[in-house]
Amino acid sequence: MKSPLGGSDLSRSTNLVAVGTLAVGLLLWACGAFSFFSDHDVYPWYAKLALLTAAFVIQITARRRPVVAFGAMCALLAVDAFWGPSLPLWIVMSDVVFLCAARGTRILRHVVIVVCTVLTLGLAIAGAVVGGVQVGVLVGLVGIAFLLSPITYAQSVTAARRASDAEKTAAVSQAHADRTQALADERRRLSRELHDTVAGHVSAIAILSExxxxxxxxxxxxxxxxxNSLAALRELRAMIDVLAADGDERTTARWSSLGPLIAAADAVGSTVTVDGDPQAQSHQVEAVLTRIAGEALANATRHAPGHAVSVVVDEFDDRVRLTVRNEMSCEPSGVGRGIVNMGIRAESIGGRADAGPAGTDWIVTAEVPR
Incomplete structure (x- = not known):
């Protein structure tokens, strides 16, 4: 989002306004309305041309040199006050005041506000003294229109610019935060995939080697x-394919991929019985239950070799429940990443997973919606 008063945009706008103001001055000249008081137009043609040219040059340089432009216009209006006042010059002054209030330094803005306020009040008082209250009020209104109104408009534009800059900064910060969060979520997802797939097979390989x-x-x-080695390689290739793909396809684990982990448990003396099959459910449900069951089998093989393991899948009207039970060979020393990942996977599809001792058994239970 660009600032309402961006550099190149403001330069073009200033030049167009200056050309437009010069055209308005020439039109007022042609219509006989060059001066505020038509019966007091004493300027010869070359003097009017010189005033319009000077005002045009000042207006063109106001963006780059606002202090010089404001001082020059004040001096030009002071000279013009004796023979004018000329309406085109006051129009130029209005634009210069706006540029000073909108683009000038803080000190310049304060100076412009003070000078314009004093000038408006001074002209209103002088008009009232010379021509009466009615003239004073009219002169004061002219001062408000040409001097104070541009300041108010400039302050509104400045506030809008600051709000736009703040909004842009907030948007950039939010985008950075969203990107950081997305990267963190992706790292955690990849960590879970590696832990729940490759780590289980590698752990089984280590146990079987012993x-x-x-x-x-x-x-x-x-x-x-x-x-288990081939299964780990397949999981790694599947993850590499996901990372190399342009889309956001996710690796889908199938219930049949538990075969190597069941064989590893059987090889160390742990008889595994499987009752039920979630393959009739959606791929998402099947993948989540497969990952949880795989982690539970890997833990049973690692921590309780030689003990029977039962894997039961129960299907209900609105949910599917997975229960993995094995006898504990020792008290668990703590909760690792695997149990945490089970809960995260179940929660990702609106379910829950728990793991803990029940007498002499260790039980993993997961329930997910169908």
Whole structure:
């Protein structure tokens, strides 16, 4: 959003106003209304041309040299007061006052306000003394129209410009904050994806590698290691495809992708039973439940190897519930990122997820709307 008085726009506007004012002065001259008092027009043609030219030059330079322009116009009006006063000069003065009040320094604005106020009051009092109250009121109104009104308008324009600048600054700040928040959300999302997918498979590989060293025939364990390695690679490729795509496609986890994690649990002696299948639900529900179940299986394999694990999916009219239960081999030491991510994933589609001990078992429960 541009300022109401931007540099190049103001320069063009000032030049156009100066040309328009010169044209109005020539028109007033042609109509015999060059002076406020038609019976007191004593200027010869060359004097009028000189006054219009001088006023035009002053008006053109007012944007770059407002102090010089204001002083020059005051001096020109003082000289003109003896033979005029000339209406075109007062029109130019009105524009110069506006430019000084709108674009000048704070000191210049105060000086212009004081000078114009004193000049208006002085002319009104002089008119009342010379011609009576009626003349004084009319002269005062002329001063208000040509001197004080431009100041008021300039103050309104300045306030609008400041409001526009403040709005622009606020918009830029908000855009920066939104961008920062979006980047933070994306980093957290990628962190969850890596944790819930690759980390689970890598953790299973580490556990299976430990077990493989102590068994006589590690063929089944090696097959499980290979399966989890391939699953981790598939997850990484899927994430790379999402990051490389122009759109905002999301990786969709399928219930069948739990196979390598179930095989890893079986390889360390944890019998996994699965009852139910959310594949009949929407892809979004299936993906969320798959991620939560995968994290629960990885945790069970890591922290309670050799204990049975049950995965149950119950479907109701308005919701789907996932329950993963395994016997604890020791008291949990704390809550890691995995449990936090479970809750975030469930909440992302309007559900909830809880995890905690129940007697000698560790139970993960998630409920999401259908």
């Amino acid at each position: 077990v493989a060293r102590d068994v006589a025939d590690p063929a089944q364990i090696v097959d499980s290691i290979r399966g």
